[in-house]
Amino acid sequence: MDTAAEPGATGTARRPGPVTRIRVTQVTGGSVRDRRDDLATEEPLEIRLTAGGESRTVAITMRTPGADFELAAGFLHGEGIVRPGDIAAIDYCTDEDLKPEERYNTVTVRLRLPALPDISALERHFLTSSACGVCGAASLDALHDRCAPPAARPPVEVGAEVLYGLPDLLREAQGVFGRTGGLHAAGLFTAEGTPVGVREDVGRHNAVDKLVGWALLGDRLPLDRHVLLVSGRASYEIMQKAMAAGVQIVCAVSAPSSLAVDLAREFGMTLVGFLREERFNIYAGAERVRTGNG
Numbered sequence: 054m055d056t057a058a059e060p061g062a063t064g065t066a067r068r069p070g071p072v073t074r075i076r077v078t079q080v081t082g083g084s085v086r087d088r089r090d091d092l093a094t095e096e097p098l099e100i101r102l103t104a105g106g107e108s109r110t111v112a113i114t115m116r117t118p119g120a121d122f123e124l125a126a127g128f129l130h131g132e133g134i135v136r137p138g139d140i141a142a143i144d145y146c147t148d149e150d151l152k153p154e155e156r157y158n159t160v161t162v163r164l165r166l167p168a169l170p171d172i173s174a175l176e177r178h179f180l181t182s183s184a185c186g187v188c189g190a191a192s193l194d195a196l197h198d199r200c201a202p203p204a205a206r207p208p209v210e211v212g213a214e215v216l217y218g219l220p221d222l223l224r225e226a227q228g229v230f231g232r233t234g235g236l237h238a239a240g241l242f243t244a245e246g247t248p249v250g251v252r253e254d255v256g257r258h259n260a261v262d263k264l265v266g267w268a269l270l271g272d273r274l275p276l277d278r279h280v281l282l283v284s285g286r287a288s289y290e291i292m293q294k295a296m297a298a299g300v301q302i303v304c305a306v307s308a309p310s311s312l313a314v315d316l317a318r319e320f321g322m323t324l325v326g327f328l329r330e331e332r333f334n335i336y337a338g339a340e341r342v343r344t345g346n347g
Contacts, residue, residue, distance in 0.1 A: 061170055068157045069096050069118040071236075071253070091234045094118055095255045099159045100125045101146065102134075108161070117236060117254045118157070120263040121145075124254075125160045127266030130274075131294035137274055141165045155250040209278055209301055215246040218329045219282045220306055226251040227284075238284040239264050241276065244302075249279060257285045258294065261285045265298045275299025282306070287326060292316045302341055304328045309336055 062204035074165030077090040098121055100112045111134070122143040129135040146159035164170070198282060223240040226248060239260035241249040261283065268274050277299040283291055287305035289312040295303045296316070303317070304325040314336045317324035335342055 071119045093255055097158055098124065099146075100128065101159065101161045102129075102164060102169055102172075103161055104164040104170070106168040107169050109169055109172070111172050114259065115193070116256060116259045120252055120267070121157075121160055122252065123252070123263045123266030123270060124259055125162055125266065126269045127262030127264065127294070128259075129162065130265055130269050131290075131297050133297065134172060135162075135164065135269075137269060137272065139164050139166060140270070142331075143270075144183070161291050208341070209244050210341050210343055211244045211280055211302055213333075213345065215244070216280075216304060216325065216328060216333060216342070218246055219280070219299060219304065220329055222246070222248050223251060223282055223284060227253055228310055241268075242280045242282065244278060244280060257283055257288070258290050260284075261291055261294045265294055268298060277301060280304060282328070287313045287324060289313050289316055292322065296320055296322060298300045302338070304333070 054178060061233055071094055073092045073094045075088060075090055075092060075336070079086055079088050083193075094117055094273035095115055096118060097113050098116045099110055100114070100116075101110050102107055114124075114128070125143060126135070126140060130137075140162060142163045145163055146161045147156060148159075151159060194299065219240070219242055223238055226240065227236065227238050236253045236255060237257040237260050238251055238253045240251045240258070241264050243249060250264055250267055252260045252267070254260040254263065261281070264281070265274075265276075268276055275298060280302045281295050281300045282304045284306050286307040287303060287309035289310060291305075292303060292313045293316065298320075302323040302325070305327075306329055307327065309317075309324055309326045314324060316322070321338065323341040324336040325333050325342070326336055327334050
């Protein structure tokens with residue numbers, strides 16, 4: 054697959070970075086001083102699809118710049134729009150109608166398909182808030198139509214001691230968070246606790262999309278032998294994206310939503326929440342976690 058290097062957009066466009074430096078007034082007790090501060094960059098990313106001589110914008114998402122091609126690929130895969138092998142190339146858009154500073158915020162995904170795929174699912178998705186997700190039995194039913202049943206995936210187990218160590222490993226790999234304190238992260242680990250990849254973003258869902266996109270573009274799917282850890286809560290959308298990538302064990306530092314638990318139980322996934330300080334809750338799929346108590 055021809056995926057142009059992300060730094061390769063043409064022109065004199067300013068490529069946004071993951072960190073933005075500003076000046077702030079810091080007040081501490083009775084002391085006031087002017088100082089520099091680092092913020093997590095947040096800018097829009099427009100995702101365009103091209104196939105069969107047609108092009109269409111399918112999504113605009115707010116993200117932290119970096120791994121934009123992975124984000125686009127992972128997002129499209131998680132929404133069921135593309136499958137492994139569908140993507141021919143990804144590049145930043147160089148249309149003359151775009152201002153130079155906007156070119157790094159527009160990604161074009163060229164597909165090996167005779168026509169653009171059905172994106173009606175995306176139209177449903179973007180009528181909701183990215184923080185709330187979607188809900189309802191119809192959403193779960195739709196997932197059955199495009200995701201492999203649990204029995205089709207090899208089983209994987211993980212020990213409680215391995216899970217205890219994952220949050221620290223994730224935190225150690227969060228370079229931008231260390232500078233800004235304002236980013237979510239998603240980490241992929243082996244069942245033995247070895248880090249495979251970590252991605253950061255202002256959005257939890259984007260961080261997961263970047264990881265899934267990395268796996269998709271590198272022909273590493275399904276991720277059925279791995280554990281996914283997210284730095285915030287576990288939502289329906291995160292579980293959906295994980296399931297589409299074949300992940301069987303999803304962990305969150307914070308709480309899961311009710312629909313995330315419903316999805317995990319419906320599809321036979323393992324869902325762990327409040328993973329911190331050598332404790333956690335298992336909301337679904339306890340048989341995959343070795344606790345030493347039986």
